[in-house]
Amino acid sequence: MTTSLFIAATGGLFGGIDPWIFGFSFITVAMTLWMGFRSARTSKTASDFFVAGRSVSVGWNASAISGEYLSAASFMGVAGMVMSSGYDALWYPVCYACGYLFLLLFIAGPLRRFGAYTIPDFAEGRFDSPLFRKIAVCFVLFIGFFYTMPQMKGAGTTLAYIFQNITWADGSHGLPYWVGVVVVGAVITLNVALGGMKGITLVQAVQYWIKAFAISVPVFVLMSVYGFYGLHVGANETKAPVVAVAGLAADGTGVSDSASKIERKPLAAKAPKDAAWVSPFGPLTTKAVNAAAAALPAEQRAAYLEEHQRPYSLLYTYSLIIALVCGTAGLPHILVRFYTNPDGVAAKRTTMWVMILIGVFYVFPPIFGVIGRNLMPDLYAGVGSKGTDKVVLELPTLLAAKYGMLGSILSGITCAGAFAAFMSTFSGLLVSMTGALAHDVYGRMLRPKSNPAERMVAFKVAAVLIGAVAITLGCFVEFLEINFMVGQAFAIAAASYFPLLFMSVWWRGMTMKGAATGMLAGGLCALVAAAMTNVSTLALDKGPMGKVFAGFAPLNGFWAQHPLLRILAEQPAIWTVPLALTLMVVVSKATAASVPGDIRMKMLVLHAPEKLGLKQEYIQEYQAGAGH
Amino acid sequence: MSQPTPPRHDAVHSEEFLHTLMRRQLKLSIACALAFMLVLFGLPLANYFAPELMATRIYGFTLAWLVLGVLFFPAVWAISWIFIRRSIWLEEDEVRQVENDRKEN
Numbered sequence: 001m002t003t004s005l006f007i008a009a010t011g012g013l014f015g016g017i018d019p020w021i022f023g024f025s026f027i028t029v030a031m032t033l034w035m036g037f038r039s040a041r042t043s044k045t046a047s048d049f050f051v052a053g054r055s056v057s058v059g060w061n062a063s064a065i066s067g068e069y070l071s072a073a074s075f076m077g078v079a080g081m082v083m084s085s086g087y088d089a090l091w092y093p094v095c096y097a098c099g100y101l102f103l104l105l106f107i108a109g110p111l112r113r114f115g116a117y118t119i120p121d122f123a124e125g126r127f128d129s130p131l132f133r134k135i136a137v138c139f140v141l142f143i144g145f146f147y148t149m150p151q152m153k154g155a156g157t158t159l160a161y162i163f164q165n166i167t168w169a170d171g172s173h174g175l176p177y178w179v180g181v182v183v184v185g186a187v188i189t190l191n192v193a194l195g196g197m198k199g200i201t202l203v204q205a206v207q208y209w210i211k212a213f214a215i216s217v218p219v220f221v222l223m224s225v226y227g228f229y230g231l232h233v234g235a236n237e238t239k240a241p242v243v244a245v246a247g248l249a250a251d252g253t254g255v256s257d258s259a260s261k262i263e264r265k266p267l268a269a270k271a272p273k274d275a276a277w278v279s280p281f282g283p284l285t286t287k288a289v290n291a292a293a294a295a296l297p298a299e300q301r302a303a304y305l306e307e308h309q310r311p312y313s314l315l316y317t318y319s320l321i322i323a324l325v326c327g328t329a330g331l332p333h334i335l336v337r338f339y340t341n342p343d344g345v346a347a348k349r350t351t352m353w354v355m356i357l358i359g360v361f362y363v364f365p366p367i368f369g370v371i372g373r374n375l376m377p378d379l380y381a382g383v384g385s386k387g388t389d390k391v392v393l394e395l396p397t398l399l400a401a402k403y404g405m406l407g408s409i410l411s412g413i414t415c416a417g418a419f420a421a422f423m424s425t426f427s428g429l430l431v432s433m434t435g436a437l438a439h440d441v442y443g444r445m446l447r448p449k450s451n452p453a454e455r456m457v458a459f460k461v462a463a464v465l466i467g468a469v470a471i472t473l474g475c476f477v478e479f480l481e482i483n484f485m486v487g488q489a490f491a492i493a494a495a496s497y498f499p500l501l502f503m504s505v506w507w508r509g510m511t512m513k514g515a516a517t518g519m520l521a522g523g524l525c526a527l528v529a530a531a532m533t534n535v536s537t538l539a540l541d542k543g544p545m546g547k548v549f550a551g552f553a554p555l556n557g558f559w560a561q562h563p564l565l566r567i568l569a570e571q572p573a574i575w576t577v578p579l580a581l582t583l584m585v586v587v588s589k590a591t592a593a594s595v596p597g598d599i600r601m602k603m604l605v606l607h608a609p610e611k612l613g614l615k616q617e618y619i620q621e622y623q624a625g626a627g628h
Numbered sequence: 629m630s631q632p633t634p635p636r637h638d639a640v641h642s643e644e645f646l647h648t649l650m651r652r653q654l655k656l657s658i659a660c661a662l663a664f665m666l667v668l669f670g671l672p673l674a675n676y677f678a679p680e681l682m683a684t685r686i687y688g689f690t691l692a693w694l695v696l697g698v699l700f701f702p703a704v705w706a707i708s709w710i711f712i713r714r715s716i717w718l719e720e721d722e723v724r725q726v727e728n729d730r731k732e733n
Contacts (some may be wrong), residue, residue, distance in 0.1 A: 087690075087692065087693060087696070090693070090696045090697050091696070094696055094697075094700050094701075097701060097704070098664070098668065098700070098704050100708075101660075101661075101664055101704055101707060101708055102661070104708055104711065104712070105657040105660055105661050105664075105711060106657055106661075109715070228687075228688070229688075229689075230686075230687040230688030230689045231688045232688070233688050233689050233690070233693055234685060234687075234688025234689070235688075237685075278690060278693070279675075279679065279682075279683060279690065279692070280672070280675035280676075280679070280682065280692055281675065281676075310676065314672055314676050317672045318669070318672060321668060321669070321672075325668070345716055345719070348712050348715060348716070349712065351708070351712075352705075352708050352709065352712050355704065355705060355708055356705055359701035359702075359704065359705060360701075362701070363697070363698060363701065366697055506650070506654060600641070600643065600646055601641075603646055603650065604640070604641070604646055604649075607646070607649050607650050607653060608640065608646075608649060608722070609719040609720075609722050609723050611719075611723045612640060612722075612723060612726055614640070
């Protein structure tokens, strides 16, 4: 009640915007900008800009990697997807976190010892091939753009939520989705162009803690009022039609023994049924088969589902796991952070801390999804920026009915967390993509003789350029689920960078041609497959986007006839990763003569402990020749 | 970073040293990865072949949900903690060996 009075009092200024939500979000944005500007004054050299002077401590670096990694997908998308798809969506947070283990086991240490600014640097250094650098740069940009799209959707959704009650002069309500994308995109682009990487390390480390706070505190409050996590999962067990059992204790705390029930609101028509939602192989993984069954005559459906549903779901699950686990190890903006560790041991310790930090974080978003299903089922009916993706933002407002302002404050906190999420990941991506463009394309290819000052200018121009492209792409994706888009970016990274890094580090017989063939074939196949499912999904939209992509609508008929192909296109990792690995081995064997002559030395630098000082030796040998 | 550059053609540059080095590290990594993949790929199989067991309710969670949503994370932390300890020990051991070799020569 207090809140609405306050809103009414400030109506002229805020026009129906909750001041708490607006305030918390504004503080997060302002703080990010301030920190960026402040560090802009202290980062002077090119090294500061690209890898933060290589002297970031383990604690800071781990927080910064976690801050960068926990994107809009983790913060909003996971909760939204758990709410819309149930159990199967749990694979996302688990594999987002566990993919780091693969990075730690096979890639983190060697990569750091080899010492290069970017992945393209590694690609060139390992194979002595400037051509390969160009190919690697293209992939940094490809994967990067795929991964910026969901961040942009997070931005658009959050701003549309904050300004949902605003009234315009012409009487229309709410903020269009694209405005949020443009505003947030422009702000971050400016920040990166001015501050570079060093500013970003500090900003991202702080943003991890904002996100961790913003996701956990509202969960604890919600659980203490509406019941424990397990109780809410347990509520999804219907034997008879759902009857809302009055279970909240009279004192209003709602914390009661496990015999009492959660007070559920009736599920919307579009919501999946309890059994499908709570058990494995639910709506997410069976979508293709169900669509195929719907196209069959009614009497064949049951038999068809019986035969195909579960095996295809299992396939989908495995493909998803491979994409997420291998994809983590191949994301360019995460890899570049390993170079900011002082040494290989620190790189390993950092990864350990990152796993703990993000593992703790990932327990919370699914809780929002679970509670949201029971208490806010209206979201199932919404589409685009009004659908389940905003459950994290909206769920705390339930408390407003009981505790007034508390609901707004908590919703404000989760909005601030969402801002921290897409701002940090987008700026991290922007830095790595800008680095690739400025350092590789400009500094190495176009103007190798440019001086540091010119390179700094190039960095700023490249940042603005990439920011603009990312914003444009972001405007198109309102109707794709955040988490789904991130999964696809991971699938592309899994089929290109992961095989490249893994094989180059551990197999000395790898040649440039083998690496390039495998990476290109795997990455492009995954890219095409992902794009095909996206355009066919967008064609189903009833709004303006559907008209743009209407030409791809017949594809949906094809998917209905071939559900297996649909699964393999939607989750391509299960065939693209082996394809890339096989091509790498076969082509490398065929071109074995072109293995770099000093491969033994390279391998020593990759694997020998840094205390042996082999790196210096390697650089001294190379200073004359390769233009280091 | 101020270690003196070692002289060329000592044991460090031998084929044998590199081979042992990579094999020991890879063995450790693969052992840890196998432990991890057993859990990761085993869980969908358990869900597939023993759906009733995995649907058992524990504090409201299904067993499948409890494993994936909560218990998975500590298991992975344990694996990575073991890996990091072993791998730092391995590196130190390698440095010790090389230094002993150099003293002998």
